[in-house]
Amino acid sequence: MDPVQLSKLKSGPRVNISVGPKDNSFIALEGAYTNLFTHFCDIAKQKLVVEKGHHLHIPDGKKEVIVWIYKFMLSGEKSPQGLPNFLDLAIPDLVNLYCHATHLGYQNLMANTVTQLQNKLRTALPDVASISNITVHIPSLNVEVAEAIGRLILRPWAMDFELYVDLAKQNAVFEANLNKAVEGMLSKRIAAGQDYYSAAKPKRALQKSNHSYAKVGKPPVTCYNCGGKGHFSRTCRVPKAPAENAEAADKLKATIKSMPPKQPAHFVPPTKLCFHCNKPGHIARFCPNYATPVQNEGKAGFKDQSNKPGRQSSGRNKFSRTKAVRFDSRLIEISGNGEGLKTCDREVRRGEMTRTGLVV
DSSP states (O other): OOHHHHHHHSOSOEEEEEESOGGGOEEEEEEEEHHHHHHHOHHHHIIIIISOOSEEEETTOOHHHHHHHHHHHHTTSSOOTTSOOGGGOOHHHHHHHHHHHHHHTOHHHHHHHHHHHHHHHTTSOOOHHHHHHHHHHOGGGHHHHHHHHHHHHTOTTSSOOHHHHHHHHHOHHHHHHHHHHHHHHHHHHHHHHHHHHTSSSOOOEEEEOSSOEEEESSOOOBOTTTOOBSSOGGGOOSOOOHHHHHHHHHHHHHHHHHSOOOOOTTOOOTTOBOTTTOOBTSOGGGOTTOOOTTTTTTSTTEEOOTTSOOOOOSGGGTTOOOOOEESOTTBOOOOSSSOOEEOSSOEEOTTOBOTTSOBO
């Protein structure tokens, strides 16, 4: 609803709303806009417009709930400021809100309250009074309530559930739904356990949810040894025939021989030529004839700096000199008293090549 339409509803005649027993009722909301109630509430529209009444009465109602509903309508069906948020209401508050919305015929609020109660019942436990009210006023949630209490009964170490058992003895509907929910959960868990331990190698993952245990993974596989399902031939407990094993081994060897040779990680098509030795089959980075810096002294691309004073430094490298350097990214320049470059498996000296093709 846009602000213009909402502002039009905040005008016109007023109405008083009372709560409590008829012989001892009191006004909970005075001077409320009639147009708001007739727009959102069907029963209020019937009493105020069709029957031309000037007063609304909610038996066994509460003033704070009526005020919350009225401010909820004033804010365009949003949580009113300064009052509890709709999503933060507890199960007893939501049940009371639904009962008041039922007396007013507020269908949108009733549907939202049922959805919020379904979400709450998955993670929270209702009290005995809320269960009794839900059984009477919201029978569509009887199954969800029974499942919530059933999960508690299957975990008896969590808390004492004797109050719910006593309620089941007094309420036949709740007792029937509770027994059905507990039996359904137990049957699902027993079936999941039997399926888990019936496998040849029970390593299947189980996903625990609020309602059941479900298998996670692919459909059952077929064993090529015995023809059974649920395991592979390598884990099959049925002995394999020697003749079949030999025939299968021969087929495997023939298949391996017919496969093309595996190419190295740095395979280069034969059409490519190495820029260092002009031979096909590799590139300069992996050239086996790559020269060391000592062999290339004096050639183009190298600069001899052996006669220049070394860089002043501290420690054991104080009197080191820079050796011949080739302007190539494949060369590593080191300085020191003759030690090499330590790699993952050995120490490479000056003039040698590392495993990755880098020249020191």
